[in-house]
Amino acid sequence: MRALWRRLGWLLRGGEFVLALAIVVALWHGLSIWVGKATLVPPPLLVARAWIALLGDTLPEDALASLGHLAGGYGFGVTTGFLLAIACTRFATLEAIIDPLIELLRPIGAIAWIPLAILMFGIGTGVPIFLIFYASMFPVFINTLAGIKQVDRRLVQAAQMLGAPRRMIVTHVVLPAALPLVLSGARLSLGVAWASMVAAELTGSDAGLGWRIFWYQEFFAMDRVMAVILTIGVLGYSLDTLLRGLQRALTRWSPDSEAATR
Amino acid sequence: MSPKIELRGISKTYASARTGEDVEALRNVSFDMGAHEFVSIVGPSGCGKSTLLSLVAGFASPSAGEIRVDGVAVAGPDPKRGVVFQDYALFPWRTVRGNIEFGPLARGVNKAERAVITKRYVDMVGLTGFEERYPHELSGGMRQRCALARLLANEPELWLLDEPLAAVDLQTRNILQDELLRIWGDDRAIETRRAVLLVTHGIDEAVYFSDRVIVLGRRPGQIKEIVPIDLPRPRRGRRNSGELGRYVDHIWNLIRDDAAQAIADETT
Amino acid sequence: MTQTQRTLLPLLFFTALIAAWEIAMRGFGQAGLVPGPSGIVVAALRTLGDGSLWSATAGSLQRVAIGFAIGAGLGIPLGLVMGMLAPVNRALSPIVDSLRSIAPIAWIPMALLWLGIRGNAALFIVAYAAFFPFVVNTIQAVRLIDRNLTHAARALGAGNWLILRAVVLPSAIPSILTGARISMAFAWGSIIAAELAMGIKVTSGGSAAVGLGQLMVSTLYIRRDVDALVLYMIVIGLISLGIDLLMRRLQRTLTPWRQA
Numbered sequence: 001m002r003a004l005w006r007r008l009g010w011l012l013r014g015g016e017f018v019l020a021l022a023i024v025v026a027l028w029h030g031l032s033i034w035v036g037k038a039t040l041v042p043p044p045l046l047v048a049r050a051w052i053a054l055l056g057d058t059l060p061e062d063a064l065a066s067l068g069h070l071a072g073g074y075g076f077g078v079t080t081g082f083l084l085a086i087a088c089t090r091f092a093t094l095e096a097i098i099d100p101l102i103e104l105l106r107p108i109g110a111i112a113w114i115p116l117a118i119l120m121f122g123i124g125t126g127v128p129i130f131l132i133f134y135a136s137m138f139p140v141f142i143n144t145l146a147g148i149k150q151v152d153r154r155l156v157q158a159a160q161m162l163g164a165p166r167r168m169i170v171t172h173v174v175l176p177a178a179l180p181l182v183l184s185g186a187r188l189s190l191g192v193a194w195a196s197m198v199a200a201e202l203t204g205s206d207a208g209l210g211w212r213i214f215w216y217q218e219f220f221a222m223d224r225v226m227a228v229i230l231t232i233g234v235l236g237y238s239l240d241t242l243l244r245g246l247q248r249a250l251t252r253w254s255p256d257s258e259a260a261t262r
Numbered sequence: 263m264s265p266k267i268e269l270r271g272i273s274k275t276y277a278s279a280r281t282g283e284d285v286e287a288l289r290n291v292s293f294d295m296g297a298h299e300f301v302s303i304v305g306p307s308g309c310g311k312s313t314l315l316s317l318v319a320g321f322a323s324p325s326a327g328e329i330r331v332d333g334v335a336v337a338g339p340d341p342k343r344g345v346v347f348q349d350y351a352l353f354p355w356r357t358v359r360g361n362i363e364f365g366p367l368a369r370g371v372n373k374a375e376r377a378v379i380t381k382r383y384v385d386m387v388g389l390t391g392f393e394e395r396y397p398h399e400l401s402g403g404m405r406q407r408c409a410l411a412r413l414l415a416n417e418p419e420l421w422l423l424d425e426p427l428a429a430v431d432l433q434t435r436n437i438l439q440d441e442l443l444r445i446w447g448d449d450r451a452i453e454t455r456r457a458v459l460l461v462t463h464g465i466d467e468a469v470y471f472s473d474r475v476i477v478l479g480r481r482p483g484q485i486k487e488i489v490p491i492d493l494p495r496p497r498r499g500r501r502n503s504g505e506l507g508r509y510v511d512h513i514w515n516l517i518r519d520d521a522a523q524a525i526a527d528e529t530t
Numbered sequence: 531m532t533q534t535q536r537t538l539l540p541l542l543f544f545t546a547l548i549a550a551w552e553i554a555m556r557g558f559g560q561a562g563l564v565p566g567p568s569g570i571v572v573a574a575l576r577t578l579g580d581g582s583l584w585s586a587t588a589g590s591l592q593r594v595a596i597g598f599a600i601g602a603g604l605g606i607p608l609g610l611v612m613g614m615l616a617p618v619n620r621a622l623s624p625i626v627d628s629l630r631s632i633a634p635i636a637w638i639p640m641a642l643l644w645l646g647i648r649g650n651a652a653l654f655i656v657a658y659a660a661f662f663p664f665v666v667n668t669i670q671a672v673r674l675i676d677r678n679l680t681h682a683a684r685a686l687g688a689g690n691w692l693i694l695r696a697v698v699l700p701s702a703i704p705s706i707l708t709g710a711r712i713s714m715a716f717a718w719g720s721i722i723a724a725e726l727a728m729g730i731k732v733t734s735g736g737s738a739a740v741g742l743g744q745l746m747v748s749t750l751y752i753r754r755d756v757d758a759l760v761l762y763m764i765v766i767g768l769i770s771l772g773i774d775l776l777m778r779r780l781q782r783t784l785t786p787w788r789q790a
Binding site (some may be wrong): 042158160173176177253254255 | 288319321338339340341342343345347349351352353355356364365368396397398412416430
């Protein structure tokens with residue numbers, strides 16, 4: 001009896017989301033009918049059909065191009081930010097120079113670099129990769145620096161007392177202790193990287209999902225535009241979920257991991 | 263027989279993180295310890311007991327004076343001088359097993375032997391069955407046992423214990439005190455015991471454990487008296503003898519005024 | 531490293547860097563093709579005279595303010611409802627999260643279609659960007675309200691209205707203000723992005739509302755003034771800093787009982 005009740009509860013709970021989704025879709029459909037023009041508000045059914053059509057058409061190559069931009073920019077950006085932060089904890093002079101530099105550059109934001117990037121790289125892959133690289137560097141750098149600095153001194157002392165050589169203290173104590181903050185930095189970086197990717201592709205690229213949005217807009221194929229936009233959202237969400245899973249798996253030992261990985 | 267540990271004229275001054283002014287934590291502390299002795303340090307809050315312990319551990323150097331172990335000056339932390347910290351300082355990302363085998367791992371002991379060593383000490387402190395737990399899943403008392411096992415796995419010649427039972431509830435504390443005495447060798451021959459330097463707020467605990475109690479005065483910490491505790495061993499289970507109480511009263515009278523003054527200082 | 535060393539070192543380094551940059555630029559004859567310190571200063575003096583920068587910045591800031599207000603006006607109530615009613619939260623949060631992961635600027639084509647090129651499209655993007663931090667932080671704010679405080683207030687005899695005014699609201703305000711700060715930062719970032727996109731993609735001239743983004747595009751493609759471009763970037767950064775400082779000051783004034 002209890003098991004049945006529990007299963008019903010689970011269904012009901014999932015059911016709320018399904019209900020809400022159904023209502024949103026219904027409202028959307030209503031709106032599109034009320035507005036009347038499919039080029040203004042494409043009805044959900046049309047968008048769904050467009051999406052399926054795109055799957056066999058431009059979507060895979062666009063998604064691949066976008067993911068390629070992301071992989072290049074995010075990969076380099078995160079690595080650079082991480083290594084730079086480690087170097088800064090090692091060399092105080094470096095930190096004294098880099099820290100104000102970061103504080104000066106961060107308010108400018110990746111977006112403001114777009115015109116200069118277009119000038120430097122021309123319309124193409126250079127702009128998105130550069131922008132994503134730039135944007136992803138900052139959160140990881142800041143978080144890694146903070147993460148290493150907040151490592152409890154007592155843990156380092158404990159390791160020394162137990163006879164660990166210096167290298168082992170870095171790999172077995174400092175880095176694991178800093179890991180939670182480093183991973184949240186990586187997640188923040190992913191967020192800004194994804195947004196910068198869209199902006200960069202919209203304005204300075206000739207490939208990718210962001211670029212494709214305007215390409216379809218030229219033909220007023222708004223159903224396809226919607227489909228691409230939704231794909232961007234879903235893809236971004238999935239990537240974040242993947243990273244969140246990694247974060248959760250690697251920080252299971254932390255007492256506040258549940259809250260931190262919301 | 264030369265003493266195992268010698269402290270001569272130890273003074274320590276450091277700059278306060280809060281005010282930037284110099285704080286004189288210890289002044290001219292000298293004493294010796296034998297290789298099988300249990301010595302406790304008691305005193306009012308802020309008298310420098312923990313500072314003294316970290317100097318012996320090698321985490322900091324004294325501003326004046328010398329600390330020698332086996333005739334050699336202390337130059338830094340060493341596995342021969344193991345520490346149990348007040349807040350355990352267990353590595354949160356390592357399991358109980360991972361923490362205990364850290365010392366052997368650092369020394370390059372191979373995996374099979376590490377497993378043997380770990381098992382021995384896990385059983386010794388009574389954590390059998392909890393090897394795969396993470397510190398945040400353990401109670402305070404269990405974390406303390408883990409910290410102790412981690413210390414013991416390196417078989418140090420000197421145990422430095424910084425208020426190890428301060429964060430634990432009273433009943434657990436009594437149990438752990440008896441455990442500590444048992445592991446140390448309270449009921450075994452003297453030669454099997456290691457040197458222990460314990461810092462604590464609990465005078466009764468100090469008397470219960472120790473061969474000698476060093477009483478420090480209010481900051482700057484100086485030795486008021488070194489009280490030899492002439493109670494017979496084994497002492498385990500005999501907490502409330504009249505003699506023990508007399509030692510406690512004596513020591514409390516030594517520091518009572520200082521303790522009250524320390525509280526007044528803190529609130530100003 | 532002493533404090534004086536910490537401030538002097540970067541100063542010296544950057545002065546040397548700027549000097550080297552200037553010399554290298556002159557030496558290679560790249561002035562005008564590559565941005566340089568002297569060129570930026572010249573561009574700055576020029577814009578002081580011709581006022582295009584001021585009007586563009588004013589236009590952008592105006593839209594940021596309006597978009598921010600819309601985002602707050604819609605986001606805070608939704609956050610309150612979602613925070614207080616768990617079923618609503620369960621129902622809506624996947625939808626909110628999914629929409630949140632669509633970068634605001636992706637909506638530009640739709641926004642242009644619905645609202646035209648006269649600047650309201652950019653406003654929509656800003657409002658969209660400002661909306662989500664308010665929702666997220668308000669939900670968080672409601673969650674964080676310490677049950678003990680409401681119980682303590684009730685035990686002291688407070689009625690519902692007083693509890694709302696004296697306990698719920700003050701407890702919630704810090705988080706909501708943090709949301710406001712993040713929201714403002716997003717808003718500023720997205721107005722530039724939106725104006726850039728509009729400037730690049732909308733080739734039909736005569737946008738009535740010109741903002742910094744469009745100014746940058748016209749400088750890029752028409753005037754080709756690299757020094758001015760860097761100047762605009764610096765201005766964007768300065769405004770970002772100014773906005774953040776303002777928001778922090780506001781937060782401190784409105785919630786003096788919070789530490790940091």
